[in-house]
Amino acid sequence: MTGGATGADTRTKLMEGALRTLAEHGIAKTSARSVAASAGVNQALVFYHFGSVDELLAAACRYGAEQRVARHRDRLAGVTTLAELLRCGRELHEEERAGGHVAFLAQVLAGAQTQPRLAPATTAGLDLWTAEIEKVLVRIVADSPLGEFTDPAGLARAVTGAFVGLEMYEGVDPEGAERAFEALEQLAALAGVLDELGPVARRAVRHRLRRTEKVQGGA
Amino acid sequence: MTGGATGADTRTKLMEGALRTLAEHGIAKTSARSVAASAGVNQALVFYHFGSVDELLAAACRYGAEQRVARHRDRLAGVTTLAELLRCGRELHEEERAGGHVAFLAQVLAGAQTQPRLAPATTAGLDLWTAEIEKVLVRIVADSPLGEFTDPAGLARAVTGAFVGLEMYEGVDPEGAERAFEALEQLAALAGVLDELGPVARRAVRHRLRRTEKVQGGA
DNA sequence: GAGGGGGTTGAGCAGTCGCTCAACCCCCTC
């Protein structure tokens, strides 16, 4: 009962096993043996297919981000306001959490802080999300003061980073995170009001911002 | 050369060693032996003083958050606008990073996702920051539409969570984080403009918000 | 000086880690 090519895509099984293990037991308990067990596969195959555990994690990180982004792209395409974006993000997150896929990106992100080999894959995974969010932001913010006075690409990065942080926050303090999201929704509704400012008000905003920049020393 | 009471506070040495190890090598490489080595102390003392590695990490988490908050409390007390709060946060963060203390809270936060024993200590550490931020927010937002239409306590939680996420984001993509922070500063400046809205405009905002709530179904 | 408890030490146990390796099976090619 040893050996033999089973034909099924072992690489994929391993990456999905890595995502499962990462989400369920954290990066500290994610080893070649634990991942292989979760994938129903021999642990030596980790090294045959990926060379090292780090490489497996990096590949799994990209793979997982692609899967999640692809699955939710359609829903994001329907978002037209900041408040909707926020609500959509929460729904996606709760869905993933219910499905057992909680915050694998957060786990590799934590690992990448001190393990530079993981950083490129983590960045790549985050960038997939950032790109989707940026598309939405550009659309939302096109004819709003928000678009005129802020950089949507930078804002998209901020949203991605903040979401990861809030996702982790929710893991340790669900009630606190609930309040945080509610406050953010109120804030988004408030931002929506800005869109209704007329041209006169906008000129005032522009003037005021220029004054602020002078005081703070430009840029 | 064995035995003897050195008198110096070994508990403190261990907690500081844990914070150093956590920041420098990540939670995956934080073991009783590595922490003890960083503290210049025998590894068995971890178990004598704290009972287990988890308990040491929990204690270190509280201790570290207290130290950091206490060290920066004065500076936070001088903050009077959202833009200043953001700038202050970045400065604190760069200072900590330069000093080698990067994101130990982020590390335990990641660990706490799957290790429930760490969650209470992590929450306690985050709450220290949240409390300080809330004080600042209440002051900033007291006579602004932001205060009238949002919950400062929830907002403080959102800021804490977002900061942790952005801190980790900076660890893997410094240029991206730089753009994110710049966009947030622009956003904060824009929010500052809201403060100059007159009572008439505020009534309009209030009316508009009420309409939005009805459409979305209240709460 | 005798006793005792708080603090510290190095050795050691059982378990897991990353990774390697020879053996093996299956399937394709000749």
Add this chain to the structure above:
DNA sequence: GAGGGGGTTGAGCGACTGCTCAACCCCCTC
């Protein structure tokens, strides 16, 4: 049928893990 390469397997190496333990030293109390 012989050969060969891709895929898979269990065993095993050295290093590291959390944790325990008997021994030990120092200082305080009587």
